[in-house]
Amino acid sequence: MADRPRPYLALLRGxxxxxxxxxxxxxxxxxxNVIATVLDVLTVLVLFRVTKALGGFTLRExxxxxxxxxxxxxxADLTVGNIERVKLYVNTGRLDAVLVRPLxxxxxxxxxxxxxxxxxxxxxxxxxxxxxxxxxxxDWTVARVALLVYAVLGGVLFFASIFVATASVAFWWxxxxxxxxxxxxxxxEFTTYPINIYSGWFRRVFAYGLGFGFVAYYPALALLGRTxxxxxxxxxxxxxxxxxxIVAAAAAAVWRVGVRHYRSTGS
Amino acid sequence: xxxIEARGLxxxxxxxxxxxxxxxxxxxxxxxDGVDLTVERGEMLGYIGPNGAGKSTTLKMMTGVLMPSGGxxxxxxxxxxxxxxxxxxxxxxxxxxxxxxxxxxxxxxSFDLLRHIFRVPADDHASRLRRCRSLLDLDxxxxxxxxxxxxxxxxxxxxxxxxxxxxxxxxxxxxTIGLDVxxxxxxxSFLTEVGERGDTTxxxxxxxxxDIERLCKRLVVIDHGRVVHDGxxxxxxxxxxxxxxxVVDLDEPVASFGDATVEADGRRLVFEVDGSAAAVVARLGGxxxxxxxxxxxxxxxxxxxxxxxxxxxxxx
Numbered sequence: 001m002a003d004r005p006r007p008y009l010a011l012l013r014g015x016x017x018x019x020x021x022x023x024x025x026x027x028x029x030x031x032x033n034v035i036a037t038v039l040d041v042l043t044v045l046v047l048f049r050v051t052k053a054l055g056g057f058t059l060r061e062x063x064x065x066x067x068x069x070x071x072x073x074x075x076a077d078l079t080v081g082n083i084e085r086v087k088l089y090v091n092t093g094r095l096d097a098v099l100v101r102p103l104x105x106x107x108x109x110x111x112x113x114x115x116x117x118x119x120x121x122x123x124x125x126x127x128x129x130x131x132x133x134x135x136x137x138x139d140w141t142v143a144r145v146a147l148l149v150y151a152v153l154g155g156v157l158f159f160a161s162i163f164v165a166t167a168s169v170a171f172w173w174x175x176x177x178x179x180x181x182x183x184x185x186x187x188x189e190f191t192t193y194p195i196n197i198y199s200g201w202f203r204r205v206f207a208y209g210l211g212f213g214f215v216a217y218y219p220a221l222a223l224l225g226r227t228x229x230x231x232x233x234x235x236x237x238x239x240x241x242x243x244x245x246i247v248a249a250a251a252a253a254v255w256r257v258g259v260r261h262y263r264s265t266g267s
Numbered sequence: 268x269x270x271i272e273a274r275g276l277x278x279x280x281x282x283x284x285x286x287x288x289x290x291x292x293x294x295x296x297x298x299x300d301g302v303d304l305t306v307e308r309g310e311m312l313g314y315i316g317p318n319g320a321g322k323s324t325t326l327k328m329m330t331g332v333l334m335p336s337g338g339x340x341x342x343x344x345x346x347x348x349x350x351x352x353x354x355x356x357x358x359x360x361x362x363x364x365x366x367x368x369x370x371x372x373x374x375x376x377s378f379d380l381l382r383h384i385f386r387v388p389a390d391d392h393a394s395r396l397r398r399c400r401s402l403l404d405l406d407x408x409x410x411x412x413x414x415x416x417x418x419x420x421x422x423x424x425x426x427x428x429x430x431x432x433x434x435x436x437x438x439x440x441x442x443t444i445g446l447d448v449x450x451x452x453x454x455x456s457f458l459t460e461v462g463e464r465g466d467t468t469x470x471x472x473x474x475x476x477x478d479i480e481r482l483c484k485r486l487v488v489i490d491h492g493r494v495v496h497d498g499x500x501x502x503x504x505x506x507x508x509x510x511x512x513x514v515v516d517l518d519e520p521v522a523s524f525g526d527a528t529v530e531a532d533g534r535r536l537v538f539e540v541d542g543s544a545a546a547v548v549a550r551l552g553g554x555x556x557x558x559x560x561x562x563x564x565x566x567x568x569x570x571x572x573x574x575x576x577x578x579x580x581x582x583x
Contacts, residue, residue: 010383018371021412097365099332101384102355260334260348263280264327 007103011111019116029117037124040070044128055194060136061224062194067129068216069191072155074121080160082113084180087170093264105259106164136224144223147238151219154241158215161244161251162187168251171258183210191216196229211247214240268344270436270468271306271329275338278324278492298324300492301338308435311462311469313483313500315476321492322472323362326438329470330360343435356385359429359437363444366421367428368413374424375409378431385432392431399427402457419450426457430467437461439471443478455481476564504541504565512563513538513547518556525550 019026044066048059055062086109089095098108129152138144166180173179187210190198195207195217207213214236221228222237278299283291299321306312316322327333329342331351340347345354360367368377382392400406403423408416416424422442429437442458443451459482462469473479479486479500486503488496496503504510520533527536538547544562551557 007384007386010380014369014372014376014380017376018369021371094365096327096332096362097367099351100330100355100358100360100362100367102352102386103384104352262333264324264333 008107008111011103011108012114015112015114016116026117029115030120033117034120037120040121040124041128055197056229057194057226058136060132061220061226063128063132064136064220064223065194065216066192067125067132068151068155068220069125069188071122071125071129071152072215073159073188074118074125075152075156076159076163078115078118078122079156080110080163081118081184082115083109083163083167085109085113086167090170090262095262096264099259099262106255133223138223139225143238147219147222147241150241151216151223154219154244155215157248158211158244159184159187161248165247165251165254168254168258171261187212211243214243269305270308270310271304271340271342271470273302273304273325273329273338273340276302276304276325276328276335276340277337278321278328278333279336297492299328299335302489302492302494304487304494304497306468306470308468309462309465310485311458311483312471313479313486314470314472314489315474315479315486316472316489320490322489323440324492325489326362326440326470326472330358330438331355356432357435359432359434361422361425361429361437361439361442363422363425363441366413366425368421368424370414371412373410373412374405374416377413377424377428381428381431387432391433395431395433396427399430402460403427403453419446419453422446422450422454423457426454430461434467436468436470439469441472441474443473443475451475451477458482510539510541511544511565513540513544514561514563515551515554515557516559516561517554518558521554524554 044063048063052059053062057065083106086095089098089109095105098105098112101108133148162183163180166183169179187206190206190212195203195213198207203213207217218228218232218237218240220237222234222240227234228236276299277297280296280298282294282296284294286292298319302321302325314322314325324333328335328340329347331347331354334348342354343357345357347354367381368374369380372380378392378396381387382389400409403426405423405427408420413421413424426442429439439458443454446454455478458469458471461467462482469482471478471482484499486496486498486500487494488503496506515527515536515538517534517536521529521536522533523529524536525538527538529535530537538544540547548560551560
C-alpha cells in the first residue's frame with residue numbers, strides 16, 4: 001500500500017473492517033434495508049394507484065418530485081444520516097476522543113459510521129427518478145440537463161444540512177430523542193408531493209421558511225416546463241438548488257456553535 | 268518558551284437543580300475558578316485533587332475539548348479550541364474512559380490507522396512502535412481485537428496510541444485507575460522512561476499518591492477549581508505535616524513505647540514517620556505479644572481536604 005498518509009480514508013477503512021467483523025449482523029442489516037426499500041416502492045405504487053392526479057399534476061409529473069426527493073434523501077442519509085448518533089457521543093463523553101484528533105469533528109463522525117447497508121435506498125431513488133424522467137415529455141435543453149444534475153446535488157446537500165442541523169441540537173439538549181425526525185423524515189414526506197397540496201401557514205413555514213419547497217417541487221416545475229400554480233416566476237426553479245447552499249451555511253454555523261458548547265461529562 | 272501557560276483559567280457550567288416537582292433553579296457551578304499554571308518543557312507534573320475538583324476540566328481545556336469560560340491558556344504556543352487540529356498533532360492524550368482505539372479491530376490495526384490520521388512518516392511510526400512494543404510488552408496481544416483486551420492491556424495500547432505521533436506534551440487523565448498492581452507498575456515505569464528522555468512534557472491527573480511519588484517532581488493540588496498547592500511533594504508533606512503511619516497491634520497492653528501514641532488501652536501503638544519505616548519496624552522486635560503491623564500511607568484526600576480548609580481560612 002502507498003505510503004502517503006490518508007487520514008479520512010483511514011477512518012473509512014477502519015469503519016468498514018469493523019463492520020465486516022460482525023458478518024451475520026451486517027448481512028441482517030443489508031437484508032432489512034432491501035426489504036424496507038421494496039416497501040418504499042410499494043408505498044409509491046399504491047399511492048398513485050388510487051389517485052390519477054395530485055395538485056394538478058399528473059401521476060408521471062409528480063413522480064419526478066418523488067424521484068428527486070427519494071434520491072436526494074437516500075444519498076444524504078447514506079453519507080451523513082448517521083450524524084444523529086452524535087447525541088450518543090455527547091451523552092457518553094466519547095466526543096472527547098474525537099476532539100483530540102487532528103481532523104474535523106463532522107467528517108470524523110460521518111466516516112466513523114457510514115451505514116453501507118443503506119446503499120440500496122439510493123439505488124432505488126435513482127431508479128424512480130430515471131423512470132419518471134423517461135416517462136414524461138421533457139424538452140431537454142443544456143440548461144435542463146445542468147439543472148437536473150445540480151438539483152440532485154442541491155437536494156443531497158439540503159437533506160445533509162437538515163441532518164446536521166437537527167443533530168446539533170444534542171449539544172444543548174442531550175435527550176433530544178426523536179426531535180430531529182420531524183424535520184428529516186417529516187421534511188422528506190413534505191417534499192415528496194407537490195407543495196400546492198398543502199395550505200396556509202404550514203406551507204409557508206415548511207416550503208418557504210425552511211426551504212423544503214426548493215428541493216424537489218421548483219426544480220421539477222422547471223424540468224417539466226410548467227408554471228407555478230402558486231405564482232412564483234419560472235426562473236425560481238433554476239435558482240432553487242441555490243437555497244441548499246444557504247441552508248448548508250446555516251447548518252454549519254449551528255454545528256460549530258454546538259461543538260463549542262459541548263460540555264463533556266465527568267472524568 | 269513555556270509549553271503550557273494558563274492565566275486565570277475558568278470554566279463555568281450551568282446546572283439545573285430540581286427544587287420541586289415543577290420548579291427548577293439554574294445554578295452556575297465554577298468547575299475551574301482562576302487557575303494560573305506554567306509548565307516548562309520536559310517537566311513531569313502531577314495534577315491532583317478530590318473528585319469534582321476540576322482536574323479533568325482543566326485538562327480538557329488544555330487539549331481543546333472544552334472552551335474556557337474565561338482566562339487564557341496556551342499549549343505549545345496554540346490556543347487550544349480555535350487551533351484544535353494543529354494542537355492535536357503536538358500533544359498526546361490518554362483519557363482512561365475515552366478510548367482512541369478501534370473497539371472491533373486488532374490493536375495493530377488501530378496503530379496503523381492512527382499513523383494515517385496523524386500523518387506520521389512510516390519510519391518514525393515504526394521506530395516509535397518498536398520502542399513501545401518492547402517497553403510495554405505489547406507483542407502478546409497485538410493481534411487481538413481491543414474489545415477482548417484486559418483493562419491493563421488496553422491501557423498499554425492507549426499509551427502507545429498517544430505517543431505514536433511523537434507528541435511534545437502527553438496529557439494523562441487517571442492513567443492507573445482500576446489497574447492491578449502489575450499493570451500499574453508497567454505504566455509507571457513506562458512513563459518514567461518517557462519522562463527521563465526529557466523531550467516529552469508529562470501532565471497527569473491521579474488519585475494515587477504512589478503515581479506522583481514515582482513520576483512527578485512537581486505537584487499541583489487543585490480543589491474547588493483553585494490551585495491550593497504548587498511545588499514538590501516533600502514541600503506538601505512538610506507544609507501540612509502529613510506523614511506515613513506505622514500502626515502496631517499488641518496482645519499485651521503497654522504503657523508507652525518511644526515516641527508512639529498509645530491507643531486502645533495500650534494495645535495499639537501509632538508511630539508517625541518521614542520517609543522509610545524500616546527504623547521503627549526494627550525497634551519493634553523487642554515488644555512482647557506483637558500481633559500485627561500495618562504501614563499506612565498518608566491519604567491524599569485527607570491532605571487535600573486539610574489543604575483546602577487552610578486555603579479558605581487564609582482567604583480574606
